[in-house]
Amino acid sequence: MSDSSLQHLVASEKTPGTAKFPSFEVSSEIEAEAEKRIAQFPVEHKRSAVLPLLHIVQHKFGYISAEAIEWVAGKLELEPIKVCEVVTFYPGLRQSAPGKFHIRVCRTLSCAMGGSYELMDKLCELTGIDRSKQDSHHHPIAVSPCGNYSVEFAECLASCGTAPVCLVNDDFHEAVAPEKAVELLAKYPAEDS
Amino acid sequence: MKIEYSKPPHPREHRLIFKNVDRVGWDPSIECYINEGGYDDLKKALKMEPSKITEEVKQSGLRGRGGAGFPTGMKWTFIPPNNTKPVYLICNCDESEPGTFKDRYIVHQDPHQLIEGMIISAYAVGANTAFIYMREEFPEAAIICEKAIEDARAKGFLGKDILGTGFDLEIYVHRGAAAYICGEETGLIESLEGKRPYPRIKPPYFPAALGLYMCPTIVNNVESLCHVKHIIRMGGDEYAKLGKPRNTGTRILCVSGDVKNPGYFEIEVGKLTMRELLYEVCGGPKDGREFKAVIPGGSSSKILRCDEVFKLKNPDNSEKDLSFWDIALDFDSLAACGSMAGSGGVIVMDDSRSMSWVLNNINAFYAHESCGQCTPCREGSSWMKKISDRLVEGKASAEDLETLEQVAYQIDGRTICAFGEASSWPVEAIIAKFREELLEDTSESNSGVAHNPEAEAQRRFLIDHDSFPA
Ligand SMILES: Cc1cc2nc3c(=O)[nH]c(=O)nc-3n(C[C@H](O)[C@H](O)[C@H](O)COP(=O)(O)O)c2cc1C
Ligand code: SF4
Ligand code: FES
16 A cells, blocks of 8 residues: 655665564554544644654654555545655654664763763663764664664753763663663663564 | 652752652652642632733743743733634643753653643633643653643543633643754644644744634743742732842752752742852862853853853943852843843853863754754754864864854844754854864864865855855
């Protein structure tokens, strides 16, 4: 059912993390969650539910595929491009799979002063991630070869007083000095693939 | 009753909004909140005329805590009087201005305070639907707030016919997706409409008249909405006794960077000076260090040097000197010193910091976060970052610095939203105040004009197009 033009627009590429997530499939549970979100908006403004629906997808499947975009567009009676332009805008929406544990390290001023760049280096070293090809706009995420970990720089996470900070999936961690990288990763043990 | 804290507030603090933050035995449940008289202020408010609530908020002198410091009560009166469309209330919980970390603690630890403030505010402005626009990076807070909403609903504080008054209200949590521009109120509204968060041009799109779905919409910061609850409890006049005239109430200052004790401190507005905040409350510089510079109100505010002396005008037009250390921490005093109180995010740098490096870090933020609608902002922000990249690598020429400054001044005032100022003010101020230091980081060997390809290209373009200023 996938529209091939859409496949061109979203950058979905296979990553070592792809295998860590289920492939896109709409269950009755997801349908129900989506309906609940859609109902929060006036019928004529269901487009407002685009971010909530995309969050449902990303949370479950790790990233937003062309197929998922079409599903969201269908639910909201939108041209797929209208969903696509949202997906490609927001740094919080991903078009390829991250690792099983996605680590977002704050790189903004107070955290940088507190050592967040060194923390990032340490995390990469420990997980075998090569960030040399990353740039902040188009390729912000680097995944470890085993697919268990991925890293990304985030902008100010609103906890500058406890710098440096990071998010691992939905868990927030404060005062993660570079020397605490080992301790942090120990909380998220790698699984064999 | 004695309140105990796991992290006790500093004696100079005056805790209103953060009364329950870090409190021993406190949790975000509705039971805990109601035990302490929670939702009593709502009951009081619902017995008042909505216009009376707005009047109290005006009387209180409350100014927005999200950044611009706009009087909250006045904003509410901008809803067109003969309006027949639905009215919306939006709580701005995007908290993404670098250096700011206060809303985080409210939504994680005391969500009912916000919800109560929102219900009162929605009643005052006549909104039957409200949204908490929450940054995506607060996943736990989204769950906490949704649970709090559900519990408030079960108690009859939300939903249809609230407490038998005939007033209806639903509140929904709406999560963003990690874009700073969603904090700008019109960008936020576009985002909530399911589009790219491209800010709208004002006029005509002032949210109070043409906001969400082109209906009147009031956007207020989390902290501002919490204050409303206390204003109703205390009365506007009583609240206005806190702080200073035109700078009333309390506000939460978030201090980060190079101080001994960083953290959040709720103070009466204007009752503390820079010296008192940094030495008394925050414990001074780290051992063996000296304070060098302070960004007083989020990264968008203009940096201040700790050895600066400001020339201020007295009411009789005579001048007086004010040292950095004696600046009172309020909206008007910081504005008089050429910066702003902004979001309350105070970022401190000591003498170990290179200003080129600081500048580059800030530029990277704005280059990443520009929404891209306006050419000066989109191109300018990444141009500024590229120049400061060269500066920290020791590859910039003195002329690069000039270009950097020019680019900043060409963004400022020429864009759709205030991001243009937010991204250029830090550059303008850092160059103006630390020019000597930045020049030391430029490389003599790179001083040749040809080493600045962008500047060269622009110059050639302008000459070719016969518009190069003589
Ligand atoms: C680029 C930009 C980012 C902003 N980010 C935030 C933010 O994260 N949180 C916030 O409350 N206000 C933010 N604002 C200010 C809002 O536009 C708006 O003025 C504010 O939410 C109004 O609330 P208040 O009057 O209660 O302060 C931002 C403004 C700009 C220009
Ligand atoms: S000033 Fe920048 S962020 Fe604001 S609308 Fe223009 S391009 Fe977007
Ligand atoms: S700079 Fe990292 S949380 Fe603000």
